[in-house]
Amino acid sequence: MADMVLETRDLTVQFGGHVAVDRISTGFRAGELTAIVGPNGAGKTTYFNLISGQIAATRGRVLLEGRNITRKPASIRTRMGLGRGFQLTNLFPDLTVYENVRLVVQAHQRKGGRLLRLADSDGHMRDMTHQALEQVQMRAQADKPVSELPHGDQRKLEVAMLIAMDPKVYMFDEPTAGMSPDDAPVVLDLIARLSQDRSKCILLVEHKMDVIGALADRIIVLHNGALVADGAPQDVMASAIVQEAYMGRAQANV
Numbered sequence: 001m002a003d004m005v006l007e008t009r010d011l012t013v014q015f016g017g018h019v020a021v022d023r024i025s026t027g028f029r030a031g032e033l034t035a036i037v038g039p040n041g042a043g044k045t046t047y048f049n050l051i052s053g054q055i056a057a058t059r060g061r062v063l064l065e066g067r068n069i070t071r072k073p074a075s076i077r078t079r080m081g082l083g084r085g086f087q088l089t090n091l092f093p094d095l096t097v098y099e100n101v102r103l104v105v106q107a108h109q110r111k112g113g114r115l116l117r118l119a120d121s122d123g124h125m126r127d128m129t130h131q132a133l134e135q136v137q138m139r140a141q142a143d144k145p146v147s148e149l150p151h152g153d154q155r156k157l158e159v160a161m162l163i164a165m166d167p168k169v170y171m172f173d174e175p176t177a178g179m180s181p182d183d184a185p186v187v188l189d190l191i192a193r194l195s196q197d198r199s200k201c202i203l204l205v206e207h208k209m210d211v212i213g214a215l216a217d218r219i220i221v222l223h224n225g226a227l228v229a230d231g232a233p234q235d236v237m238a239s240a241i242v243q244e245a246y247m248g249r250a251q252a253n254v
């Protein structure tokens with residue numbers, strides 16, 4: 001699958017006797033936003049954890065731009081361009097909003113090698129930090145310590161930090177969970193704009209059907225750890241397997 005940015009092949013993880021992700025083989029292209037859906041416990045977050053390297057696979061492989069990254073630690077995968085939304089626990093609460101984003105910009109610049117270092121002036125990094133904050137409409141909070149931010153702003157800050165990394169693959173796990181009705185559209189608009197960038201590959205775990213309908217180019221459905229449906233949103237949502245597996249109806253045919 002030459003044009004795939006990210007691929008999983010036969011990817012499987014077993015916890016004791018329980019297979020949480022079951023032989024998932026699929027690929028994700030640049031310029032495509034794929035929503036990953038399925039009922040609670042279907043294996044969505046575990047699949048994300050396997051891709052980003054938070055947990056090790058029992059079997060199978062993860063490929064990033066054709067390179068086998070299955071045994072690489074999460075930090076290396078991040079440096080190679082796999083961008084998973086930061087968790088609140090990754091924020092430095094005593095530093096300001098600006099400082100948190102700036103740290104990510106600095107780390108990103110360092111990985112770029114000599115060419116980028118030439119452009120690596122203080123001013124350049126300041127501009128990039130402000131741009132990332134601008135995108136989530138948080139310039140006004142730049143000097144606030146993170147510990148003083150309301151929850152919704154902390155989640156927006158996570159997205160700003162992800163953007164500052166400029167990854168090839170964006171992985172969002174319920175990006176608007178716990179956000180106020182004011183904050184959620186800011187993040188969703190931003191994801192919509194990112195998805196216009198044909199060089200970016202975006203994966204989105206999401207429960208809200210209206211969000212999926214507005215953003216997704218493609219939906220994959222997980223059920224009991226396995227990939228049970230894959231296709232264009234209107235086709236997948238209308239399919240019998242989704243009506244059964246995702247909408248929680250009779251599961252005889254799954």
Ligand SMILES: Nc1ncnc2c1ncn2[C@@H]1O[C@H](COP(=O)(O)OP(=O)(O)OP(=O)(O)O)[C@@H](O)[C@H]1O
Nearest residue numbers: 015018019020038039040041042043044045046047
């Ligand atoms: N570290 C672990 N040890 C044992 N079982 C686990 C572990 N992580 C996940 N599981 C199990 O794997 C299954 C899949 O969980 P996962 O969190 O990936 O589902 P999900 O689709 O993300 O669900 P939700 O929509 O509720 O977040 C569940 O049965 C869960 O209990």
